[in-house]
Amino acid sequence: MRLAVLEAGALRELEGEAAIEEIPKALRRRAARMWIDVSGADQGLKDRISGLLALHPLLAEDIAERDQRAKLEQVGDLLHVVMFSLGLENGEIYERELDFVLGERFLLSNHSSWWDPRATRHMRAGVGMVLAKGTGHILWSLADDVIDNYFPILDQLGDEIDELEDQVVNRADRALLERLFDLKRQLIQVRRVTSPEREMFNLLSSREDKAISPADRMYFRDAYDHLIRLTDELDTYRELASATLEAYLSTVNNNLSLIMKRLTGVTVVVAGIGAAAGIFGMSEAQTAFKLDEGPGFWIVTALCFVVAGLAVALLRKIDWI
Numbered sequence: 001m002r003l004a005v006l007e008a009g010a011l012r013e014l015e016g017e018a019a020i021e022e023i024p025k026a027l028r029r030r031a032a033r034m035w036i037d038v039s040g041a042d043q044g045l046k047d048r049i050s051g052l053l054a055l056h057p058l059l060a061e062d063i064a065e066r067d068q069r070a071k072l073e074q075v076g077d078l079l080h081v082v083m084f085s086l087g088l089e090n091g092e093i094y095e096r097e098l099d100f101v102l103g104e105r106f107l108l109s110n111h112s113s114w115w116d117p118r119a120t121r122h123m124r125a126g127v128g129m130v131l132a133k134g135t136g137h138i139l140w141s142l143a144d145d146v147i148d149n150y151f152p153i154l155d156q157l158g159d160e161i162d163e164l165e166d167q168v169v170n171r172a173d174r175a176l177l178e179r180l181f182d183l184k185r186q187l188i189q190v191r192r193v194t195s196p197e198r199e200m201f202n203l204l205s206s207r208e209d210k211a212i213s214p215a216d217r218m219y220f221r222d223a224y225d226h227l228i229r230l231t232d233e234l235d236t237y238r239e240l241a242s243a244t245l246e247a248y249l250s251t252v253n254n255n256l257s258l259i260m261k262r263l264t265g266v267t268v269v270v271a272g273i274g275a276a277a278g279i280f281g282m283s284e285a286q287t288a289f290k291l292d293e294g295p296g297f298w299i300v301t302a303l304c305f306v307v308a309g310l311a312v313a314l315l316r317k318i319d320w321i
Contacts (some may be wrong), residue, residue: 001045004035004127011128023052027105033131034106035138040113055101055107063099063110070196076105079209081139081200085115085146086194088153093186095193098146100139104210107135109142116311120145120171121250136212140219143201150194153231157186161240168244172251178247187238194234265321269311273304 003019005012005026014022018034026032038049043064050060059075062068062082073080081100086093096115101108109117117123122130122141130141161183167176204212205221212220315321 001039001041001049002037004037004129004131005032006034006128007032009132011131012124013127018243020048020052023049027052030105033135034109035127035131035135036106037109037117038108039115041110046110049108053101053103053106057195059101063101064100066097068097068099068112070200072200077210078213081143083146083197083200085111086150086153086193087189088156089095092181093153095189095190100142102135102139102211105135107138116245117142117145121148130310134211134213134216136209136216137219139211140223144219144223144226145242147197147223147230150190150230154190154230154237157183157190158233158237158240161237161244165240165244165247168248168251172248172255177245177248180241180248184238184241184245187234187241191231191234191238194227194230198224203225249254261320265315268315269321272311273308 001016001019003014003022003026005014005022007026007029008031014021023034023036036049036053038046041049046064047060050063055063055078056075059073059078059080062080068082070081070084071080071081079100079102081102083098083100084095085098088094088097096112098115099108099110101110111117118127120142122145130138160179164176164180164183166189201220201224205217205224312321
């Protein structure tokens with residue numbers, strides 16, 4: 001756990017037990033602004049911090065369980081914001097929950113240890129510069145970095161859809177179909193995360209709240225615009241994936257029709273020879289041509305091959321074999 005306290009222009013950063021002991025002291029000082037960052041904490045530490053901040057029991061329970069959907073919830077004078085960070089590994093998308101509790105004088109961020117919020121783009125200039133603009137500005141800076149990281153993932157999915165569009169015309173196999181369905185599932189997963197967040201930031205950019213200044217509402221409006229663009233691109237990729245699936249099915253049907261044409265052509269040739277053989281019979285060719293002995297068999301055989309050759313030439317001309 002890490003704590004950043006800004007008071008009278010001076011920034012102090014503490015960790016561990018020292019940070020926990022400082023929270024109630026800073027709360028008593030009206031000029032102090034805090035960012036409480038909880039990373040990979042156990043249940044006991046979360047309960048302890050919730051008690052120090054006097055969080056509602058239901059809010060404390062939501063933070064502890066970490067199985068929420070993306071949402072914006074007003075709990076008394078506090079805002080509970082739940083977002084999800086997305087990652088792409090070995091062709092699979094994973095998501096991790098981020099909890100933020102925003103008050104007029106503090107921001108509580110709760111997340112897994114994999115994420116370092118101080119390494120985000122807006123924090124590189126220093127925590128003090130961001131905290132000086134208010135706790136709402138810290139919330140925006142962290143959320144904006146999460147939203148910006150959605151775009152590279154979506155771009156990778158879009159590039160893979162483009163590759164599948166090229167492959168589906170030349171090679172329609174089971175592996176390609178499985179990947180198409182997997183891409184559609186991943187796009188739905190991204191949609192499930194980003195769609196609620198779009199409405200959340202629409203509210204944050206328009207509602208009046210003590211912790212969010214009018215200037216910060218403009219920043220949240222920018223994040224909302226990013227989410228609009230993201231969902232528009234997502235809808236486009238979903239349509240492209242559906243179109244690619246339709247192209248796959250069309251290619252499979254075309255290949256099946258082509259195979260049926262080839263089989264029909266072969267059947268015509270073979271059935272013609274079989275019909276001639278069935279009519280004359282190997283022992284009746286002599287009698288049919290009124291020959292006591294001689295080339296009756298070979299005449300029938302030659303005629304069969306001639307007719308078969310003509311059939312093959314005709315079928316090749318109409319592209320059936």
